[in-house]
Amino acid sequence: xxxxxxxxxxxxxxxxxxxxxxxxxxxxxxxxxxxxxxxxxxxxxxxxxxxxxxxxxxxxxxxxxxxxxxxxxxxxxxxxxxxxxxxxxxxxxxxxxxxxxxxxxxxxxxxxxxxxxxxxxxxxxxxxxxxxxxxxxxxxxxxxxxxxxxxxxxxxxxxxxxx
Amino acid sequence: xxxxxxxxxxxxxxxxxxxxxxxxxxxxxxxxxxxxxxxxxxxxxxxxxxxxxxxxxxxxxxxxxxxxxxxxxxxxxxxxxxxxxxxxxxxxxxxxxxxxxxxxxxxxxxxxxxxxxxxxxxxxxxxxxxxxxxxxxxxxxxxxxxxxxxxxxxxxxxxxxxxxxxxxxxxxxxxxxxxxxxxxxxxxxxxxxxxxxxxxxxxxxxxxxxxxxxxxxxxxxxxxxxxxxxxxxxxxxxxxxxxxxxxxxxxxxxxxxxxxxxxxxxxxxxxxxxxxxxxxxxxxxxxxxxxxxxxxxxxxxxxxxxxxxxxxxxxxxxxxxxxxxxxxxxxxxxxxxxxxxxxxxxxxxxxxxxxxxxxxxxxxxxxxxxxxxxxxxxxxxxxxxxxxxxxxxxxxxxxxxxxxxxxxxxxxxxxxxxxxxxxxxxxxxxxxxxxxxxxxxxxxxxxxxxxxxxxxxxxxxxxxxxxxxxxxxxxxxxxxxxxxxxxxxxxxxxxxxx
Numbered sequence: 091x092x093x094x095x096x097x098x099x100x101x102x103x104x105x106x107x108x109x110x111x112x113x114x115x116x117x118x119x120x121x122x123x124x125x126x127x128x129x130x131x132x133x134x135x136x137x138x139x140x141x142x143x144x145x146x147x148x149x150x151x152x153x154x155x156x157x158x159x160x161x162x163x164x165x166x167x168x169x170x171x172x173x174x175x176x177x178x179x180x181x182x183x184x185x186x187x188x189x190x191x192x193x194x195x196x197x198x199x200x201x202x203x204x205x206x207x208x209x210x211x212x213x214x215x216x217x218x219x220x221x222x223x224x225x226x227x228x229x230x231x232x233x234x235x236x237x238x239x240x241x242x243x244x245x246x247x248x249x250x251x252x253x
Numbered sequence: 254x255x256x257x258x259x260x261x262x263x264x265x266x267x268x269x270x271x272x273x274x275x276x277x278x279x280x281x282x283x284x285x286x287x288x289x290x291x292x293x294x295x296x297x298x299x300x301x302x303x304x305x306x307x308x309x310x311x312x313x314x315x316x317x318x319x320x321x322x323x324x325x326x327x328x329x330x331x332x333x334x335x336x337x338x339x340x341x342x343x344x345x346x347x348x349x350x351x352x353x354x355x356x357x358x359x360x361x362x363x364x365x366x367x368x369x370x371x372x373x374x375x376x377x378x379x380x381x382x383x384x385x386x387x388x389x390x391x392x393x394x395x396x397x398x399x400x401x402x403x404x405x406x407x408x409x410x411x412x413x414x415x416x417x418x419x420x421x422x423x424x425x426x427x428x429x430x431x432x433x434x435x436x437x438x439x440x441x442x443x444x445x446x447x448x449x450x451x452x453x454x455x456x457x458x459x460x461x462x463x464x465x466x467x468x469x470x471x472x473x474x475x476x477x478x479x480x481x482x483x484x485x486x487x488x489x490x491x492x493x494x495x496x497x498x499x500x501x502x503x504x505x506x507x508x509x510x511x512x513x514x515x516x517x518x519x520x521x522x523x524x525x526x527x528x529x530x531x532x533x534x535x536x537x538x539x540x541x542x543x544x545x546x547x548x549x550x551x552x553x554x555x556x557x558x559x560x561x562x563x564x565x566x567x568x569x570x571x572x573x574x575x576x577x578x579x580x581x582x583x584x585x586x587x588x589x590x591x592x593x594x595x596x597x598x599x600x601x602x603x604x605x606x607x608x609x610x611x612x613x614x615x616x617x618x619x620x621x622x623x624x625x626x627x628x629x630x631x632x633x634x635x636x637x638x639x640x641x642x643x644x645x646x647x648x649x650x651x652x653x654x655x656x657x658x659x660x661x662x663x664x665x666x667x668x669x670x671x672x673x674x675x676x677x678x679x680x681x682x683x684x685x686x687x688x689x690x691x692x693x694x695x696x697x698x699x700x701x702x703x704x705x706x707x708x709x710x711x712x713x714x715x716x717x718x719x720x721x722x723x724x725x726x727x728x729x730x731x732x733x734x735x736x737x738x739x740x741x742x743x744x745x746x747x748x749x750x751x
Contacts, residue, residue, distance in 0.1 A: 105310070105325040135429050136331065140377050141369075141414040194407040216310040 093148045094131040096241050100155040101135045107217040108210025111157035111227055114219065115208065118227075119155075119234050129241065138183045143192035149201040151241055154185040155230070157223070158207035164226040166207045167233060167253045169246075172200060202243035204250060206230055256672075258679040260537075261287045261295035284699055286682060292689060297682045299675050299703070300538055308661040316342060316652050320434050323648070326663075329373075329709060331429070332366035332421055333641035336503075337648040339434035340637025344524065345652055347629025348437035354622030355438035360503045361614045362424035362433060363639065364607040367502060368458065369417025370642035371559075371604040374707045375465060376410025379597055383472050387694065387701050406468075409461045413604075416451075416458050420611060423447040438626035448615055455612040459573070462605040466577050469601045473594070484593035484677040484702035487512035489545060489555035490565050491530075491669065493640050496520070498567030500578075500606065502640035508565055509545055509555065514589050517545060523638040526647055530664070542671050543664060556673035557644030557666050558706060559599035564589050569602075571609035577602045593677050596705040643707050644669055667708040677702040 098119060100112035113134045120132045133145050138154070146152050154170065172189035183191070185205050192200040208230045210223045219227075237246060261267060267287040287296035307326055311319060319338040324331035336359055343351065351359070384403065418428060423443055425431025433439050473480045489512060493505035506520035507529060521529055532541035533550045544553035555561075564582060569575040581602060584590065614620065637648045644666030651660040667674075681702045685695055 103325055105322075133428075136325075137329070139373065139414065140411045141418055143411055144415050191407065191411060194404055195411040196408075197404070215307060 094129055095150040096130045096153065097133060097145050097149050097151075098130055098153045098155065099133045099135070099138065099142060099145060101138050102157055103136055105215060107212040107214050108157050108219055108223040109213050110219050111208045111210055111223055111230075112155050115155045115206075115227060115230055115234075118231055119238075122231065122235060123238055126238065130238070138185065138188055140183065140188070140191045140195075142183075142188050143195050143200075146189070146192050146200050146203070147196065151243060151246065152201050152203040153234075153237070154188075154203065154205045156205075156207060157210035157213075159210060159213075161207055161209040164209050165230045165233060166205075167250050168205050168207075169250050170203045170205045202246070204246050206233065256676070256679075258294065258297045258682065259675065264296065266290075267295055284678060284703075286686065292687070292691075294682045294687045297675070297679045298537060299671075299678055300540075308663060311658050311661050314658050315656050316345060316650065316658055317436060317656075319650065319658065320436075321430060321432055324430060330366060330370055330641050330643070332362055332425065332431070333639060333646055334648070335425070335431060336363055336434055337637045337639045337641070337646045338650075339436065340504075340639060341635035341648045341650050342436035343637070344635035345632050345650070346436040347631055348627045349629060350627070351438055352622070352624040352627060353619040354442055355625055355627075357614055357617055357619050358424050358439045358442060359434055361443075361611060361620065362421055362431075363503050364610045364614070365417045365420025365424065367417075367607040367642055368462075368604055368611065369414045369421070371600050371607070372410055372413035372417065372465075374642075375469070375597060375601060375604070376406060376413070378707075379704060380406060380410075382697075382701050382704070383469075383597065387698050409464070413458060413461055416454055420451060423451065435626065437628050440625065442622055442625065443620045445621060448620055451611075452615045455608070455615055459605070459608040459612060462601070462608040463573060466598075466601040466605055469598045470580075473598055480594045481592045484680045484705070485591050486593075486673070486676040486680055487591050488673055488676070489517065489548070489553065490561040490589060491545075491555045491557050492562045492565045492645060493523070493638060494520070494566050495570075500562060500566035500569045500574075500603075502562070502603075502607075504639075507638075507645075510565060510589065512589065512591065514564075514587075517547070523647070524636045526636065526638065526649075526664075532664075532668075538671070540668055540671050543669050544672075554672035555669070557669040558596065559603045559642075560590070560593075560596045561644070562640060563599045563602050569606050571606050571613070574602055574606035574609055577605060593680075593702055593705045596707070600707070641666055643667060643709055665709065667706075670706055670708065674703060674706055674708060677706070 098116060100116040102109040102112035104110040104113050116132045116134045120130075123130045123132075133142070135142070138156075158166070170185045170189060172193050173186035185203060189200045189203055208223070208226050210220070210226075212220050212223075233249070237249060240246070264287060267289055283300045285296070285298050285300065286294060288294060311322060314322065319342060320335050323334040323338045326334050339359070421431065422428045424439075425433035426441060433441060490510045492508060493501060494508045495501035495505045507523050507526065508519045508521075509517040509529070511517055518529060529546055530543050531546045532543045534541055542550065542554065544550045545555060546553070563569070563578050564585070566578075569578045581590070581598060634651050635649070639646050645664075646666055647662075647664040649662040650658055653659045678699050681698050685698045689695065
């Protein structure tokens, strides 16, 4: 069976405040995409890990979604290239490192991949997502609605360049 | 009691080096080192944030939510917390014995977790250090560099992880946030199709696990003097063992040995673990220091995890792993091996054991049964213990009449290993840092020792851009004299002049 052309990977701990942004984005985006069955697959996890490289197999596009503490803007949408870096931890990998792991595991180039970072402010255990993060999530979903209508690398690249 | 290099005799005037956070380790931790003007080491401490916040988090919640909630403790070994909580709740609901189907499905889930966790650690975390050397270029010490030079290793690491995750998915119901284990049993059996699909790959996983054992042995033998001495220290050993003394990572009694291998206690019922284990509080650490009650805090501290388990048991009940265990034990010459880097070798023996166990379970028709749950006389207190990938994991709950959690106590493997981890980095600091100028390569030696234990430093957040490594040299007045930092992209920089 042919897998959906686009895989959306979102990760985070739902019990740690704004770290829930990635999983929550997936829940809402999946509901939005219900009208286009078979086009998208949504994969959620606690952490981004090497085996997520296998989720990229057979796709045209990949979208990585996570909370970010390093953003000056509510959201950031950028293209990601496979890259050797030293960010690997048992705690998780960067999207770039997962793309590089795909290259290592399959011996070919990964699909075009983009990263949607959503700014979070609080990450304490047992806290709910902050109001600020909720606003950022709405902005991220609005962008996803536009991305979902044009699921091609060229179109997403234009979005990334104009962001 | 203070151990050597735990507390400086005259801390005033010493420089402080902080490695914060420890990179390539789950969660966040910090190492502080006090040096004098001649770079002599006077104090070394590992600081780790523990799970006390989580214990408060679950108070007041209905007990049946625990097996799902506790998975949010750790994104690396959620299945271990899931099963330890379920085992504690088996006691609460009076399930003294599970049905064969329930127990075998839980075991399959657990060994899937062991396989994928050990594969992650060796292939993607430890192998850069071991294959390229601790002093190698920092940019090279990552899995992508391993993939470039050893592509087969990286590929097998990814696919072993994937297989383990698939075992977890079919037994827990979902890839993450699984619900498979419930108080008194499980909520689903395997279908024949699920079992057959896993069976098809099980033999390949055994083959790859054997190759991993062979690789780690080759690395150990190739540099035996380093591997045998690096961060080595003697300690007591603690783990579960089966009734017949076999290695069993799902269930058993507590066995402790001293550093020479002599039994301290054996087959102790873990439901009263506090009769044997208690914890010491130290003012400089958030994490407690467990020790064996009969020996006291000075002599009773111990280590847990793969290095302990393969030596503490009498045999491994699968043939290939047991042959490897015998070779490992023979290498020790009749006494326990205490070399920190031998954790890697032992971990791969356990991965092979897990692969063999998975294969055997997948040929057992009990996995397809429909007798899933038992219940009995309700209890107020439940203790569940399991051998998680990193070591012994204890979950202890008290429940009130409204079925709410009144009190929770979790002793995770990294807490058991608290003193051992501190001993390991003090050995490294004495041997490699004392009297020498700090470099990134030298500091990586500290991290290599920590990573060998595979500690889980609490599941803090992992938002993008959050994992720098910073090393500050600070004088007695708190002025930063020098800084070495690794950014979230892995780049190392020195923003302040030396």
